[in-house]
Amino acid sequence: YNYLFTTCVHCGPRYAITKQFPFERDNTSLTSFTMCASCEKEYKDPNDRRFHSQTNSCVDCGIQLQLTDSIGKTLNVSQNKIIEKTASLILEGSIVAIKNTNGYVLCCDATNENVIARLRANKKRPNKPFAVLYSSIEKIREEYELDTKEIEGLTNTIAPIVILKNTEATTIATHIIAPKMNQTGVMLPSSSLLFLLSTNVGRPMVCTSGNIHGSPIISENAIAQKSLHTIANYFVNHNLDIQFPQDDSVVKFHENTQHILRRSRGFAPNYMEDNTQIESGTLAMGAHLKSTFTLVPNAHIYVSQYFGNLDNYDVATRFKKTLDQQLQVFNCRPKTILVDTHPAYQSSLLGSEMTQQYKAETHKIQHHKAHFASVLGEHKLFDSEEKILGVVWDGTGYGDDNAIWGGEFFVYENNTIERVSHFEYFDWLANDKMAKEPRISLLSLLGEENKEQIKDKFTSTEWTIYNKMLLSNNLKTSSVGRLFDAVASALGLCDSNTFEAEAAMLLEDCASIYSKSYYIDFLHNIPYDTIPSKKIAEAVLKAYREGFCKERLAFSFIYTLAKSIITLSRKHQTTIIACSGGVFQNALLVSVLSKLCKSHKKVLKINCKLSSNDENISFGQLMYFQNIKN
Structure with missing residues (x-):
């Protein structure tokens, strides 16, 4: 009773503590803990619920807890009082770093504006939303209006973060937990430790990954103390080693459809399907930003959890370490390695190194074709007798013509993929800075007669420099992600991102508020073969300057994009439409498109088991290699 690591054959950590297969105690972190006579009796009794429970203790x-202050000094608190003491510290306004079963989380009182502001400042996270932990589904239902699917998602054993619409009944400090947003990420405890803590606190807690900005979640006691002591006032540590740290998974439901925004704890690395065609030893290295890898060590396909941006040294190190660990767990030696065509992706460079190390063969797969293949693979559409329109919209990816793709239309037929259309090219300026500053995307998309309207978004020096860049620039893009940024800037929502996809999230949030049916198709009566991005951006800006409300224009923009998909589907005479890419994490876009598909007798397929973003690239590389490349 009240032992924080109570488990049985049906519950408790598995993947996080696995060293080697098969899953026996000696092959897990629990091998360091010898069972007492009482536990051993349970373990050996066929009638006991803990019969052969490898995690029994x-x-x-x-496992023992330890409560320390920020400099590592242990507080004199007995084991059975540590949770009670931690709860009182949180209620007093402290930030506590807690070692959960999948890594550290940072917790504080979600009703205390001052402590949340301090957490933001200490973590250098000015606007990115925090998740909130509630002790029970009953507590959540008191503050949010939940549909059946949201309840199922929250109470699922995976216990993901679920994005919910705010209501007036919400007691938490939403304006600082998720600034400018009308929604909040909410979760239930994923472990007995968090269950007992949240119950003792008695009010909602901010619960965010224990890491420093841009780096992966921390799982080791010493590293947590070193890295988080400037953020947390206290630490709750334990002495169970975590082999595979993972962030919490994030999902969103829209009209009874689940969208996975981040696939990690609970979802990964569960295998995707039985495999009978791909040779064991095939490894797909994935993308560079939302990085994952996919491994075929036996008759199953395993897709790893999300790691993050491989530009970050710690993320790249975690990626390689986890990959090496999985190869060890499965006793697998790669024979074929699949990489992105982008020559500078860290995943591709690592793939090249491993090709030499294992004397494997390597194959390059184009980014957006891998996205398309991921949906075809998920829905088993490679044997389709019908043509399929593939729609892949995201922020960036290396195209076959050396441009930066991101607004692509393909047709799949008879095991071939052909690019049939795209959003018109516009200038890609200032390298990665363009992805961080939506105002630059807007500038790039406006014609000379419209640029002056946004001059006040730049200093005089910036204005001169960026306009000179436009005159000499050679790098082009078809990115719908940057078009979303441009429209967000045009509507005054965001000129500079403080976290990835902030502008797109604000635009979706703004559009979701609009409840009327008076919307605009910005491409109405405009014939096109490639989607005229500039006309869309200029039309939005013009309408906003003329006094149209931004909520209506944001919704109209999303409607226009969805309608363009129907137009291209008609042109290429396809019934099935398969969509992928980070833009399709926009639940409102998917909802509008779904309704249009139904009214036009089209069949819509999107990623379901995987996220629509670059997390699905590694699986898509594998599907492309199996069904197209071969």
Whole structure:
């Protein structure tokens, strides 16, 4: 009773503590803990619920907690009082770093504006939303209006973060937890430790990944103390080693459809399907930003959890370490390695190194074709007798013509993929800075007669420099992600992102508020073969300057994009439409498109088991290699 690591054959950590297969105690982190006589009796009794429970332990023989201050000094608190003491510290306004079963989380009182502001400042996270932990589904239902699917998602054993619409009944400090947003990420405890803590606190808690900005979640006690002591006032540590740290998964439901925004704890690395065609030893290295890898070590396909941006040294190190660990767990030696065509992706460079190390063969797969293949693979559409329109919209990806793609239309037929259309090219300026500053995307998309309207978004020096860049620039893009940024800037929502996809999230949030049916198709009566991005951006800006409300224009923009998909589907005479890419994490876009598909007798397929973003690239590379490349 009240032992924080109570488990049985049906519950408790598995993947996080696995060293080697098969899953026996000696092959897990629990091998360091010898069962006492009582636990061993349970373990050996066929009638006991803990019969052959490899994670069995108790307060006498099991995992021990430790409560320390920010400099690592242990507080004199008995084991059975640590959670109670931690709860009181949180209620007093402290930030506590807690070692959960999948890594550290940072917790504080979600009703205390001052402590949340301090957490933001300490973590250098000015606007990115925090998740909030509630102790029970009953507590959540008191503050949010939940549909059946949201309840199922929250109470699922995976216990993901679920994005919910705010209501007036919400007691938390929403304006600082998720600034400018009308929604909040909410979760239930994923472990007995968090369950007992949240119950003792008695009010909602901010619960965010224990890491420093841009780096992966921390799982080791010493590293947590070193890295988080400037953020947290106290630490709750334990002595169970975590082999595979993972962030919490994030999902969103829209009209009874689940959209996975981040696939990690609970979802990964669960295998996607039985495999009978791909040779074991095939490894797909994935993309560079939302990085994952996919491994075929046996008759199953395993897709790893999300890691993050491989530009970050710690993320790249975690990626390689986890990959090496999985190869060890499965006793697998790669024979074929698949990489992105982008020559500078860290995943591609690492793939090249591993090709030499294992004397494997390597194959390059184009980014957006891998996205398309991921949907075809998920829905088993490679044997389709019908043509399929593939729609892949995202922020960036290396195209076959050396441009930066991101607004692509393909047709799949008879095991071939052909690019049939795209959003018109516009200038890609200032390298990665363009992805961080939506105002630059807007400038690039406006004609000379419209540029002056946004001059006040730049200093005089910036204005001169960026306009000179436009005159000499050679790099082009078809990115719908940057078009979303441009429209967000045009509507005054965001000129500079403080976190990835901030502008797109604000635009979706703004459009979701609009409830009327008076919307605009910005491409109405405009014939096109490639989607005229500039006309869309200029039309939005013009309408906003003429006094149209931004909510209506934001919704109209999303409607226009969805309608363009129907137009291209008609042109290429396809019934099935398969969509992928980070832009399709926009639940409102998917909802509008779904309704249009139904009214035009089209069949819509999107990523379901995987996220629409670059997390699906590694699986898509594998599907492309199996069904197209071969």
